[in-house]
Amino acid sequence: MTGGIIAGWIGVSATAYxxxxxxxxxxxxxxxxxxxxxxxxxxxxxxxxxxTGKRD
Numbered sequence: 297m298t299g300g301i302i303a304g305w306i307g308v309s310a311t312a313y314x315x316x317x318x319x320x321x322x323x324x325x326x327x328x329x330x331x332x333x334x335x336x337x338x339x340x341x342x343x344x345x346x347x348t349g350k351r352d
Contacts, residue, residue, distance in 0.1 A: 322330065
């Protein structure tokens, strides 16, 4: 399963490179979206782990 995911990432990277856009083919809007989603995911994981630690 992991091999398929990595192969998919490599394929996406190659396609993005071929597209020739900045930021790996995402463009400015795509880059902003990736950053915002990453921040939301990080904050969510930190919140979950802090709440889990309080229960122990």
